[in-house]
Amino acid sequence: MVAAVEGSPLAAWVGESALVYPIANTAHVLGAIMVVGAIGVVDLRVLGYGRELPTQRLWSALTPIALAGFALMVISGVLLFVADARALAGSQIFLAKLGLIVLAGLNALAFRIGWRRLDEPPPVSARVLAALSLGLWVSVVITGRLIAYF
Numbered sequence: 073m074v075a076a077v078e079g080s081p082l083a084a085w086v087g088e089s090a091l092v093y094p095i096a097n098t099a100h101v102l103g104a105i106m107v108v109g110a111i112g113v114v115d116l117r118v119l120g121y122g123r124e125l126p127t128q129r130l131w132s133a134l135t136p137i138a139l140a141g142f143a144l145m146v147i148s149g150v151l152l153f154v155a156d157a158r159a160l161a162g163s164q165i166f167l168a169k170l171g172l173i174v175l176a177g178l179n180a181l182a183f184r185i186g187w188r189r190l191d192e193p194p195p196v197s198a199r200v201l202a203a204l205s206l207g208l209w210v211s212v213v214i215t216g217r218l219i220a221y222f
Contacts, residue, residue, distance in 0.1 A: 074161045083154040096151035099144055104216070106141025108209045110134035111180075118194045118202035127194060165222045169215040176208035 077083060086092045114134055117127050153160055160166045183201045187194070194202070 074157045077154055077157040080154060082151075083157070086151050086155040092151065093155055096148040099148035100152060100216075103141040103144030103148060104213055107138050107145065108213060110138035110141065111205060111209055115202040115206045119199055119206075120193070123193075127192065160219070163219060163222065165215055165218050169212055169219065172208055172212045172215060176205065176212060179205050179208060 086096070111134075114127070114131050116122065117125055117130050179201055183198065183205070186201070187198050
């Protein structure tokens with residue numbers, strides 16, 4: 073299956089173009105900045121930083137940025153993957169990154185289900201999930217960078 077991905081017209085397009093891969097790589101980084109920046113600000117607020125800012129308003133304002141960044145990361149990530157599918161599919165670091173993304177997504181889902189409207193101050197369980205979120209998303213970025221080295 074991985075060989076089929078690498079042999080696809082999409083992989084050929086990414087591999088043969090001088091611009092697609094660098095643009096996808098840049099888009100992937102920008103998407104990560106959007107995700108970690110938006111989610112990180114909300115997580116820090118839930119953890120108690122910036123208590124003068126209303127948590128619910130921050131959450132409402134920054135969620136669309138995080139979702140747009142995640143969509144950008146998925147689209148650009150697919151382009152990056154098809155260009156080097158065989159190596160990435162065999163990379164433990166890449167697989168760890170995917171696992172961390174799944175955990176971060178499940179954590180976000182648990183947060184959304186548990187706290188549709190955050191009270192002030194947020195409950196301890198919300199703060200635990202916020203700290204976990206920060207750790208998971210930072211770990212996603214770190215493992216993503218380490219892929220190039222291992």
